[in-house]
Amino acid sequence: MNAVATVSSEEPGVEPSSSLLAPDFLRRLERLKLLARRRFRGAASGSRRARAKGSSAEFADHRPYSPGDDTRRIDWNAYARLGELVMRLYVAEQDLAVTLLLDRSASLGVGTPPKIQVAKRVAAALGYLGLSQGERVGVVPFADGVARPLEPGRGRGRVGKLLRYLDQVDVDGTTDLGRAVDSFLARRPRPGLVCVLSDLLDPGGFKRPLDRLISEGHEPAIFHILDAEELEPTPGGDFALIDVERGTRVEVSLDRHALAAYRARVSAFLADVEGYARARGLSYVRVGGDVDFEDALLTYLRS
Numbered sequence: 663m664n665a666v667a668t669v670s671s672e673e674p675g676v677e678p679s680s681s682l683l684a685p686d687f688l689r690r691l692e693r694l695k696l697l698a699r700r701r702f703r704g705a706a707s708g709s710r711r712a713r714a715k716g717s718s719a720e721f722a723d724h725r726p727y728s729p730g731d732d733t734r735r736i737d738w739n740a741y742a743r744l745g746e747l748v749m750r751l752y753v754a755e756q757d758l759a760v761t762l763l764l765d766r767s768a769s770l771g772v773g774t775p776p777k778i779q780v781a782k783r784v785a786a787a788l789g790y791l792g793l794s795q796g797e798r799v800g801v802v803p804f805a806d807g808v809a810r811p812l813e814p815g816r817g818r819g820r821v822g823k824l825l826r827y828l829d830q831v832d833v834d835g836t837t838d839l840g841r842a843v844d845s846f847l848a849r850r851p852r853p854g855l856v857c858v859l860s861d862l863l864d865p866g867g868f869k870r871p872l873d874r875l876i877s878e879g880h881e882p883a884i885f886h887i888l889d890a891e892e893l894e895p896t897p898g899g900d901f902a903l904i905d906v907e908r909g910t911r912v913e914v915s916l917d918r919h920a921l922a923a924y925r926a927r928v929s930a931f932l933a934d935v936e937g938y939a940r941a942r943g944l945s946y947v948r949v950g951g952d953v954d955f956e957d958a959l960l961t962y963l964r965s
Contacts, residue, residue, distance in 0.1 A: 682786040682825060687956055691791050691963075692726065724748040725796045751796060757816060759854025760792040760799045761880075763842065764831065765887070767805040769863050771833035773889030773950070780950050781859040781887045782828045787959055788857055789824045793817060798854075801827060804842030805835030814851075837864040843871035853879035861887050862935060869938055876942065883945040883962075886935060893928060893951040897921055 683691075727736060727747035737750045762785045770778040785801065792799040793816065800814035801824070812827045839860065846856075856875055862868045862884075875882045897916050914920060932948070939946035947962045949955055 682783050682828065683790060687787070688790065690960065691787060692794060725751055726794070758792070758797045759814060759852045760788070760797050761814070761846070761851065761854065761856045762789060762799070762801045763846065763856055763858045763860075764801055764803045764828075765805070765837060765839075765858075765860035766803040766809065766831055766833050767835050767837040768833050769837060769861055770887065773891065776833075777861060777887045777889055777950065778831070778833050780955055781885070782831060783955055784859055784885050784887070784949060784959060785857070786825060786828055789828075790821055791963075793821055793824065799824065801831075802842070802846055803831050804839070804845075805833075806838040806841060807835070808842050808845040837861075838866060839864050839868055839871045840866050843874055847874065847878055851880075854881070855883060856880045857883045857885060859885045859887060861892075868935070872938075872942075872944075881944070884935065884939055884947065886932075886946065886948045888948065888950045890951040895921065895924065 724737060724740060725748065727749055731749055735749045737748050740746070740748050764781060764785050766778065770776065770781060773780070789799045789801070796816060798814045798816045799820070801812035803809040803811070809831075812824065815823075837860070839858075839862070858872070860868075872882045872884075895916060897918075899916060936946055938944075945962060945965070947958050949958045
């Protein structure tokens with residue numbers, strides 16, 4: 663996988679050049695829409711109608727045309743310039759608040775490629791798609807606390823800023839999703855879609871923080887970032903395993919019995935996360951290991 667993001671253009675309607683997002687993948691992304699199972703009251707125009715109807719006819723932005731849209735709202739002047747069908751949006755239409763809650767704890771630094779790079783690629787794709795659809799997108803990195811966030815903004819002109827921001831996110835600290843969610847909600851964000859990108863290796867658990875997001879009116883979507891070696895360790899030999907977040911050390915022999923016990927624990931962990939998401943009607947996407955990044959993301963968006 664590629665790693666470092668660079669940007670060749672930030673003009674609206676111009677595809678950015680980024681090693682986080684391959685051009686052919688971007689073209690496929692633009693045919694899809696970011697998922698949210700509910701409608702949220704917004705603060706600006708966007709690709710989703712607000713619950714409350716407005717009478718303002720003030721132009722605010724464009725979004726790509728989708729089958730079934732009112733053809734009277736197509737901006738034919740933009741079509742003549744860009745060769746793309748786009749819809750005119752007005753202030754009475756409101757955007758979706760999309761927050762990328764990005765785990766940057768030390769455990770994301772392991773893997774081949776490092777899990778943080780996989781997480782940043784997923785965040786870049788979701789952010790790019792949200793911005794291109796007229797949604798308001800922000801990024802909140804977390805470990806045992808919340809780092810400096812990328813404040814919510816909208817418009818394709820922010821894609822370059824998003825990619826540069828993600829590029830400078832580095833790993834450090836321990837995982838505390840509960841504290842991160844508490845800090846995030848303390849800022850009283852507008853309810854919306856909260857994409858949680860994490861390995862969920864948190865001693866405090868993941869259920870209470872996600873339940874709190876739901877109770878505050880948000881819709882979590884879980885992007886479970888795991889490495890192949892975590893799912894299926896290389897067998898054989900004696901090892902000293904060191905917790906990269908807490909420094910604890912465990913001596914193990916990866917013989918047949920140890921691997922069988924490990925696989926059973928991993929399977930139970932994955933089943934617990936998937937069962938939780940299914941019971942609450944949340945999207946769950948596992949990324950990494952034998953699940954290709956692009957295939958997993960496209961499956962989520964098409965679902």
